[in-house]
Amino acid sequence: MTPSQSVTPAKETAATGEKSDNVLSVRDITVGFGSKIILQDLDLDVRRGEVLGFVGGSGTGKSVLMRTILGLTPKRTGQISVFGHDLSTASPKERTAIERRWGVLFQQGALFSSLSVKQNIQVPMREHLKLSPQLMDELATLKLELVGLPQDAADKLPSELSGGMIKRASLARALALDPDLVFLDEPTSGLDPIGAAAFDSLIANLSSTLGLTVYMVTHDLDSLHSICDRIAVLGKKRVLAIGTMDDMMKNDDPWIKSYFRGERALRRV
Numbered sequence: 001m002t003p004s005q006s007v008t009p010a011k012e013t014a015a016t017g018e019k020s021d022n023v024l025s026v027r028d029i030t031v032g033f034g035s036k037i038i039l040q041d042l043d044l045d046v047r048r049g050e051v052l053g054f055v056g057g058s059g060t061g062k063s064v065l066m067r068t069i070l071g072l073t074p075k076r077t078g079q080i081s082v083f084g085h086d087l088s089t090a091s092p093k094e095r096t097a098i099e100r101r102w103g104v105l106f107q108q109g110a111l112f113s114s115l116s117v118k119q120n121i122q123v124p125m126r127e128h129l130k131l132s133p134q135l136m137d138e139l140a141t142l143k144l145e146l147v148g149l150p151q152d153a154a155d156k157l158p159s160e161l162s163g164g165m166i167k168r169a170s171l172a173r174a175l176a177l178d179p180d181l182v183f184l185d186e187p188t189s190g191l192d193p194i195g196a197a198a199f200d201s202l203i204a205n206l207s208s209t210l211g212l213t214v215y216m217v218t219h220d221l222d223s224l225h226s227i228c229d230r231i232a233v234l235g236k237k238r239v240l241a242i243g244t245m246d247d248m249m250k251n252d253d254p255w256i257k258s259y260f261r262g263e264r265a266l267r268r269v
């Protein structure tokens with residue numbers, strides 16, 4: 001079976017009328033640095049309420065794509081729509097409204113080192129909302145509870161937390177504004193297998209209870225198997241394949257085959 005037989009290319013998904021159910025649509029995106037093209041004519045759809053795992057070899061451009069969607073890296077051509085709004089034609093006010101509806105967990109957490117966990121969680125609230133200090137404290141307490149952190153973590157600095165706690169605190173900050181969509185860049189990297197499994201369950205629970213759509217860059221095969229509804233594979237500057245784990249297991253593209261059915265993958269079963 002060829003890759004195109006076993007998966008649904010992004011363009012077809014849009015053509016079947018499912019577009020309105022896509023929280024995120026990327027069309028014909030090209031991104032490069034100088035003469036080096038990283039992504040070319042890339043298409044991707046992320047459906048409402050799904051957990052999409054994004055994989056690809058090291059240096060293929062997974063972080064570049066996420067940063068381009070977030071508006072942190074410029075694109076050369078193409079269109080990015082989030083919640084049905086084209087980001088390139090959105091007014092600054094519309095853009096701010098869209099950004100309020102997404103949360104981001106960067107690799108390594110990216111917490112502000114001089115702020116306490118509570119203050120970190122309150123950064124997006126201060127940026128986007130006008131709330132009293134008391135209400136912000138109450139909301140931070142709720143977010144800590146949501147991600148399974150003890151209340152005494154609130155006044156700790158990031159340097160006083162374990163790796164797993166840093167990931168949870170970063171997730172609490174990503175959830176500060178009750179987003180509809182979260183971007184997670186390698187959320188389980190650096191965690192031991194038990195911590196990673198616990199973090200996976202947390203993401204799965206949040207997705208099902210809050211109806212969150214999750215865009216997750218990961219190298220973690222356990223996460224891909226346990227919590228992802230679909231998986232997108234980046235390669236050759238585009239989305240090589242997108243579909244369920246079953247689709248990936250049947251795909252005969254050499255890289256996809258060795259990733260999902262290679263020695264390392266088979267060792268986990």
Ligand SMILES: Nc1ncnc2c1ncn2[C@@H]1O[C@H](COP(=O)(O)OP(=O)(O)OP(=O)(O)O)[C@@H](O)[C@H]1O
Nearest residue numbers: 033036038056057058059060061062063064065219
């Ligand atoms: N600001 C930049 N300027 C120049 N090149 C860049 C820049 N950002 C990323 N790149 C290049 O783009 C390519 C893709 O990088 P990216 O970090 O997106 O890879 P990745 O797929 O996320 O890799 P990994 O899985 O190792 O994290 C790399 O060759 C990288 O060197």
